[in-house]
Amino acid sequence: MKRHAITLLLTLAALSGITAQQLTYDSYIQRVMEQNTSLVAQSMEIEISQAAIRSAKVYNDPTLSVEYGNNEDWSTNLGQSFAATLSRTFTFGVRRSNIRLAQKEFRATKAVFNNYVRNLIADASIAYLRHLRAKALLATALNREHYMMQLSQSDSLRYTRGDIAKTAWIETRLAAGLAHNGRLSAEAEYRNSIIELGYFMGTLDITALDTAVETLQELPTDTPPLDNCIEHALANRADIDIATSNIDIARAQKKLNSARRRIDLELNIGAEYNDADPSFTKVKVGAAIPLRFSNLNRGAHIMEQARIAQAEQELTDTRLRVQSEVMQAHTNCRIAERQAATFTQSMLRETSELLASKRLAYTLGEISFLEFIETERSDNLMTEEYINALYNRAASIVELMRCIGITSPATE
Numbered sequence: 001m002k003r004h005a006i007t008l009l010l011t012l013a014a015l016s017g018i019t020a021q022q023l024t025y026d027s028y029i030q031r032v033m034e035q036n037t038s039l040v041a042q043s044m045e046i047e048i049s050q051a052a053i054r055s056a057k058v059y060n061d062p063t064l065s066v067e068y069g070n071n072e073d074w075s076t077n078l079g080q081s082f083a084a085t086l087s088r089t090f091t092f093g094v095r096r097s098n099i100r101l102a103q104k105e106f107r108a109t110k111a112v113f114n115n116y117v118r119n120l121i122a123d124a125s126i127a128y129l130r131h132l133r134a135k136a137l138l139a140t141a142l143n144r145e146h147y148m149m150q151l152s153q154s155d156s157l158r159y160t161r162g163d164i165a166k167t168a169w170i171e172t173r174l175a176a177g178l179a180h181n182g183r184l185s186a187e188a189e190y191r192n193s194i195i196e197l198g199y200f201m202g203t204l205d206i207t208a209l210d211t212a213v214e215t216l217q218e219l220p221t222d223t224p225p226l227d228n229c230i231e232h233a234l235a236n237r238a239d240i241d242i243a244t245s246n247i248d249i250a251r252a253q254k255k256l257n258s259a260r261r262r263i264d265l266e267l268n269i270g271a272e273y274n275d276a277d278p279s280f281t282k283v284k285v286g287a288a289i290p291l292r293f294s295n296l297n298r299g300a301h302i303m304e305q306a307r308i309a310q311a312e313q314e315l316t317d318t319r320l321r322v323q324s325e326v327m328q329a330h331t332n333c334r335i336a337e338r339q340a341a342t343f344t345q346s347m348l349r350e351t352s353e354l355l356a357s358k359r360l361a362y363t364l365g366e367i368s369f370l371e372f373i374e375t376e377r378s379d380n381l382m383t384e385e386y387i388n389a390l391y392n393r394a395a396s397i398v399e400l401m402r403c404i405g406i407t408s409p410a411t412e
Contacts, residue, residue: 022213035202049109056102062088085270093259101252108245115238122402131193141186152176216390236405243315254304336396
């Protein structure tokens with residue numbers, strides 16, 4: 001049993017080495033916002049969209065054409081000619097419509113980025129809560145392992161004195177082994193939760209990672225009124241902004257296409273020199289106007305109107321979906337609150353007292369090991385259910401905040 005005790009102490013020392021530095025939720029979210037690699041990549045879309053606005057401001061380039069002619073009469077050297085023409089096409093309203101479309105797309109890009117941030121913070125918060133749950137479950141598993149090891153050691157001495165049968169001692173030793181395996185599983189989940197936090201913070205160097213200082217009991221428990229949640233969601237959800245921006249983009253695209261269907265004007269000016277008549281240089285000035293017979297086809301116009309109507313219908317559907325998500329998340333919050341409320345401090349204390357009395361009765365030989373271990377399992381199950389209830393309550397609040405569109409820290 002000394003070997004098991006030493007192993008337990010080494011485990012605690014290793015875990016304390018990992019938790020040398022403490023991490024609060026606010027500092028964790030700050031590191032996520034500053035160091036998350038995926039967020040950095042997504043933020044580049046803003047720069048790309050801004051560059052697209054600058055690109056839309058460009059004017060049409062002029063065209064320079066040069067010609068050389070020769071009738072191959074090399075004896076007279078009078079068949080050579082040189083010509084140069086400079087032309088440019090003028091469009092009316094296309095550049096302005098391009099700029100307007102790029103600006104609408106930039107607003108949509110910002111809305112998409114804000115929506116990504118909303119989901120990232122919610123996912124990171126859920127990971128933080130999973131870490132808190134893993135930490136609490138590991139503490140429970142460590143206590144259970146230590147408790148069962150003490151009992152196994154005590155039964156080993158009792159068996160040596162002849163107070164109990166060998167089968168009773170074997171049962172206690174097996175129970176201690178199961179508790180040990182349970183602690184290993186809890187430790188694996190705990191360590192993996194640290195790695196998950198590291199991913200969100202942009203580093204997988206476990207030795208440099210911190211662990212959370214808060215507990216599940218310290219997290220907020222109040223659920224806002226449903227009407228306030230729906231109102232806030234309709235005003236702040238980024239996906240509603242995306243759907244609204246899609247309508248603006250469809251309308252801006254329609255204006256751009258209308259501008260492209262307008263009459264263009266191409267002006268050109270050029271000069272021509274011919275060796276046959278070197279006394280003067282021919283100067284040419286001209287204009288070209290395309291004949292837009294294709295505008296008689298109304299298919300493009302009908303398609304543009306349909307896209308606008310589609311975007312408007314998608315906005316209506318998005319608003320309805322947002323309200324549905326908020327109502328479901330609010331229901332989950334209320335149920336999670338009621339489930340957590342069933343675990344009172346007196347209930348947990350009474351369960352622990354019952355376990356202590358059962359252990360004393362088992363030590364005195366008044367009850368069997370099977371009856372004692374059932375009580376011990378019930379106590380362990382009660383503690384785990386309490387931890388899971390606290391986690392579900394906190395996670396449901398985070399999901400509600402995700403649905404509402406709030407990206408502020410969950411512990412505020």
